[in-house]
Amino acid sequence: MxxxxxxxxxxxxxxxxxxVFIHMPFGEKREGVGKxxxxxxxxxxxxxxxxxxxxxxxxxxxxxxxxxxxxxxATGLGAILFGKRGEKRRLQGASVIVKTTSMMLYPMxxxxxxxxxxxxxxxxxxxxxxxxIIATGVLLMFMSYxxxxxxxxxxxxxxxxxxxxxxxxxxxxxxxxTTFLQNFLPLGTPNDLVSAGIIPIIYIAVGFKVGAELxxxxxxxxxxxx
Amino acid sequence: xxFSPVLYIAIPLFAAFLIPLLGKVSKTLVKLTPGIVxxxxxxxxxxxxxKAMEKPIVQVVAGFKPPFGISLYxxxxxxxxITMVTIVGFVIWLYSYKFIIREPIEKYYMLFMMLxxxxxxxxxxxxxxxxxxFLEITSIAAYSLTAFLRDKDGAEAAFKYLLIGSxxxxxxxLSVMIIYSYTGTLNFADIAGKIDLIPPMAKGFxxxxxxxxxxxxxxxxxxxxWAPDAYSQAPSPVGAVFGGIVVKAGLYAMIRIVFLFFKTxxxxxxxxxxxxxxLLIAEMAAxxxxxxxxxxxxxxxxxxxxxxxxxxxxxMGSTSAALFQxxxxxxxxxxxxxxxxxxVFHSGSKQIEDLEGLGYDKPVxxxxxxxxxxxxIGLPPFSGFWSKLLILVSVAKxxxxxxxxxxxxxxxxxxxxxxxxxxxxxxxxxxPDNVRRTPISGLVAMGILAAIILYVxxxxxxxxxxxxxxxxxxxNAADYIKAGLF
Amino acid sequence: MSWLAxxxxxxxxxxxxxALFxxxxxxxxxxxxxxxxxxxxxxxxxxxxxxxDVALTEAAIGVALSTIIFVIAIKKTDRYEE
Amino acid sequence: xxxxxxxxxxxxxxxxxxLTKKNLLKIxxxxxxxxxxxxxxxxxxxxxxxxxAPIFSMPSLTxxxxxxxxPQALVLTAIVIGLATTAVALGLVIRLYDHHKTLNINKIxxxxx
Numbered sequence: 001m002x003x004x005x006x007x008x009x010x011x012x013x014x015x016x017x018x019x020v021f022i023h024m025p026f027g028e029k030r031e032g033v034g035k036x037x038x039x040x041x042x043x044x045x046x047x048x049x050x051x052x053x054x055x056x057x058x059x060x061x062x063x064x065x066x067x068x069x070x071x072x073x074a075t076g077l078g079a080i081l082f083g084k085r086g087e088k089r090r091l092q093g094a095s096v097i098v099k100t101t102s103m104m105l106y107p108m109x110x111x112x113x114x115x116x117x118x119x120x121x122x123x124x125x126x127x128x129x130x131x132x133i134i135a136t137g138v139l140l141m142f143m144s145y146x147x148x149x150x151x152x153x154x155x156x157x158x159x160x161x162x163x164x165x166x167x168x169x170x171x172x173x174x175x176x177x178t179t180f181l182q183n184f185l186p187l188g189t190p191n192d193l194v195s196a197g198i199i200p201i202i203y204i205a206v207g208f209k210v211g212a213e214l215x216x217x218x219x220x221x222x223x224x225x226x
Numbered sequence: 227x228x229f230s231p232v233l234y235i236a237i238p239l240f241a242a243f244l245i246p247l248l249g250k251v252s253k254t255l256v257k258l259t260p261g262i263v264x265x266x267x268x269x270x271x272x273x274x275x276x277k278a279m280e281k282p283i284v285q286v287v288a289g290f291k292p293p294f295g296i297s298l299y300x301x302x303x304x305x306x307x308i309t310m311v312t313i314v315g316f317v318i319w320l321y322s323y324k325f326i327i328r329e330p331i332e333k334y335y336m337l338f339m340m341l342x343x344x345x346x347x348x349x350x351x352x353x354x355x356x357x358x359x360f361l362e363i364t365s366i367a368a369y370s371l372t373a374f375l376r377d378k379d380g381a382e383a384a385f386k387y388l389l390i391g392s393x394x395x396x397x398x399x400l401s402v403m404i405i406y407s408y409t410g411t412l413n414f415a416d417i418a419g420k421i422d423l424i425p426p427m428a429k430g431f432x433x434x435x436x437x438x439x440x441x442x443x444x445x446x447x448x449x450x451x452w453a454p455d456a457y458s459q460a461p462s463p464v465g466a467v468f469g470g471i472v473v474k475a476g477l478y479a480m481i482r483i484v485f486l487f488f489k490t491x492x493x494x495x496x497x498x499x500x501x502x503x504x505l506l507i508a509e510m511a512a513x514x515x516x517x518x519x520x521x522x523x524x525x526x527x528x529x530x531x532x533x534x535x536x537x538x539x540x541x542m543g544s545t546s547a548a549l550f551q552x553x554x555x556x557x558x559x560x561x562x563x564x565x566x567x568x569x570v571f572h573s574g575s576k577q578i579e580d581l582e583g584l585g586y587d588k589p590v591x592x593x594x595x596x597x598x599x600x601x602x603i604g605l606p607p608f609s610g611f612w613s614k615l616l617i618l619v620s621v622a623k624x625x626x627x628x629x630x631x632x633x634x635x636x637x638x639x640x641x642x643x644x645x646x647x648x649x650x651x652x653x654x655x656x657x658p659d660n661v662r663r664t665p666i667s668g669l670v671a672m673g674i675l676a677a678i679i680l681y682v683x684x685x686x687x688x689x690x691x692x693x694x695x696x697x698x699x700x701x702n703a704a705d706y707i708k709a710g711l712f
Numbered sequence: 713m714s715w716l717a718x719x720x721x722x723x724x725x726x727x728x729x730x731a732l733f734x735x736x737x738x739x740x741x742x743x744x745x746x747x748x749x750x751x752x753x754x755x756x757x758x759x760x761x762x763x764x765d766v767a768l769t770e771a772a773i774g775v776a777l778s779t780i781i782f783v784i785a786i787k788k789t790d791r792y793e794e
Numbered sequence: 795x796x797x798x799x800x801x802x803x804x805x806x807x808x809x810x811x812x813l814t815k816k817n818l819l820k821i822x823x824x825x826x827x828x829x830x831x832x833x834x835x836x837x838x839x840x841x842x843x844x845x846x847a848p849i850f851s852m853p854s855l856t857x858x859x860x861x862x863x864x865p866q867a868l869v870l871t872a873i874v875i876g877l878a879t880t881a882v883a884l885g886l887v888i889r890l891y892d893h894h895k896t897l898n899i900n901k902i903x904x905x906x907x
Binding site: 002003007009017021026028029032037041042048049055059063065066073080084210 | 795797798802805806809810813814835838839840841842843848849850851858860862863864865866867868870871874875877878879881882884885886888889892
């Protein structure tokens with residue numbers, strides 16, 4: 001019964017979907033803001049990667065919100081799972097080979113993550129991807145070492161300071177008499193590491209923050225006792 | 227530094243990032259921070275409100291002109307509703323000060339601050355995708371707050387809310403996508419000018435997606451299944467947050483989009499129809515409830531139905547009446563939730579039955595509940611009277627007697643169950659001596675609300691003079707487009 | 713039909729099969745791996761659609777992190793659907 | 795066109811799972827499938843035939859031969875938001891399991907659904 005209703009409902013939704021999307025042009029050029037960004041990004045922001053420029057500069061406000069959403073998820077998880085934390089972990093650590101490999105991989109993964117977010121304005125990737133990579137590295141250690149622990153204090157500090165950096169960079173723009181998140185640094189030459197004004201600063205802050213938050217999420221879930 | 231509308235979003239966010247660090251120093255600092263934030267925002271409201279009433283303030287973010295950058299639109303309607311959010315937020319903080327004693331207190335205030343960020347963001351933003359982001363911030367904070375007590379029912383209510391909320395955001399995101407694919411822009415004002423680029427079929431689909439997506443947040447029938455559980459299982463101040471802030475922001479978003487893009491007679495008729503359904507079904511359901519907070523939740527849905535009817539009529543008079551009603555409802559429902567929170571706490575039971583005799587044992591809290599109940603029914607001399615009267619007058623002017631009668635029916639049902647609860651409260655019965663007292667901060671919070679309700683009831687002019695510009699701002703799409711694109 | 717179109721067709725079909733698999737699979741661990749497979753394919757599709765940024769994000773978040781939190785959640789609860 | 799079909803199928807399959815499945819984790823799986831579908835749909839909307847990725851890594855690339863960058867920026871945000879929602883949902887599932895010792899919706903229903 002429930003299934004029949006669901007299928008009927010989905011059939012209606014699907015019918016409309018197909019009707020709408022069958023007329024939607026695929027793979028054609030479109031007039032609109034996208035075109036403007038492609039033509040003006042390098043000139044206006046100094047970033048070679050247009051997507052990064054949009055994410056951090058033109059629509060930087062979205063990114064602030066996005067960071068907030070992750071922060072919120074970490075906070076919310078902390079609140080929901082509060083009081084369920086325990087130290088009961090897997091009885092047996094991983095084998096020596098796994099341990100050694102992870103020990104060697106861990107710094108490299110973290111470095112890779114850092115590389116990705118530092119070069120966010122030049123190559124694909126940025127704060128979110130870099131932060132996620134770092135969190136994966138930490139996860140590797142969680143998996144192979146029984147007693148591997150991240151300091152909660154450190155996580156809180158990194159999260160808050162990175163968030164405050166982002167917000168402060170935004171407020172500096174406002175304080176200088178322009179607008180929130182306005183660029184106030186020289187743009188430099190495109191494709192240089194130090195270029196694109198405040199974009200790298202914001203993306204590095206985002207990288208740290210996302211890394212810390214995702215680690216916090218993993219830590220919260222892993223340490224929950226069943 | 228001049229006060230700029232972006233601070234409504236940035237300051238609570240800044241506070242949310244700061245709270246964990248303050249928590250390392252002292253708990254009292256954590257508890258005080260939101261209060262300072264709200265005081266600062268109110269100061270901002272005092273500065274900006276009169277300006278916004280004359281001319282909308284459009285603020286760009288990141289220094290790019292709309293439609294290329296994200297812009298914030300602080301018009302008369304947004305100013306009105308944001309002022310409401312600051313007032314309600316402040317009293318909710320005051321009430322929470324002694325009410326939330328369960329750990330993790332820091333996380334409670336962080337979630338609360340981020341929820342305020344999300345709601346002011348929804349009210350302010352002039353960008354469609356940005357609104358999605360703020361919608362998600364608001365909803366995720368709301369899910370977490372619903373489950374804050376970490377009991378069985380709280381987690382269940384939160385999960386249910388999350389499921390429905392995810393559908394809401396998915397639908398909204400799909401509508402953003404279809405609009406973007408045809409118009410190539412995300413700015414509300416820009417889209418409104420190019421809305422005819424969308425073929426009729428896709429336009430209809432977008433309308434449905436927006437109504438479903440935002441209707442869930444605005445508690446429109448039949449998408450309000452989450453509300454009664456979430457209201458009743460969350461801590462009481464959070465119930466006030468939902469009724470006073472989250473729902474209002476969702477409704478504003480829905481109405482803003484509908485009025486800008488889809489304002490045709492059929493759509494307005496449909497809104498009226500849905501409003502009537504919401505009103506009657508919710509009031510009927512409220513009548514059958516035995517738990518006080520569930521009753522309040524259904525009554526809140528009913529009130530939203532009333533507001534949707536008034537908005538659907540779409541005249542100047544009815545729109546300003548709807549805004550007035552939103553304002554009153556936010557304040558009165560918060561008062562009712564506050565009072566109910568302590569009544570439940572004192573009697574140790576959520577059932578209306580068990581409130582018997584509390585009116586003599588806890589006179590002050592019960593008195594505030596009674597004030598709220600009488601105000602929401604729409605009795606003079608309280609503020610609820612004026613907004614309900616204005617709605618009825620505007621409906622009568624529009625010449626629809628059937629709607630008038632239906633609204634009256636809804637109001638009568640509402641009056642019956644509220645009076646029933648109040649009578650129960652004042653039925654004399656021996657209650658065991660109860661040493662628990664309502665803390666002073668809770669009483670002050672309720673006192674402030676009751677005072678505002680009474681004051682506005684006696685001098686409705688203080689609010690009424692702002693309603694015309696606010697309603698005009700909501701109705702007049704051409705002005706919005708002109709201001710939004712400068 | 714060019715080889716690219718064939719590749720896309722294969723990927724889309726794989727993706728749909730993976731989705732159906734995760735919906736009907738009674739073993740939740742395998743279902744979670746199914747979503748991971750969807751993300752892998754999705755990431756390749758993003759790359760083909762000239763979106764390397766998104767592909768990288770999907771690879772890091774969809775394939776790795778979201779699968780892992782699913783696995784953790786399964787570990788803390790039940791593995792099999794009744 | 796193929797992309798659209800794939801994405802819409804994913805959305806519908808996910809919604810079907812959310813609507814009919816009784817297992818809490820399965821419902822969350824369904825939500826994440828819907829998310830993937832929406833993201834794919836969005837990226838395909840921004841695709842332009844024979845264009846390159848919107849990164850000026852070489853001087854030979856020109857702006858008129860690039861795909862629309864806006865949907866990519868938006869999807870980047872949407873993916874992260876999807877992860878956040880999933881995390882909170884799973885936290886709630888763990889909480890519910892803690893209370894009820896089951897993941898079956900029918901056995902959990904205390905509140906009316």
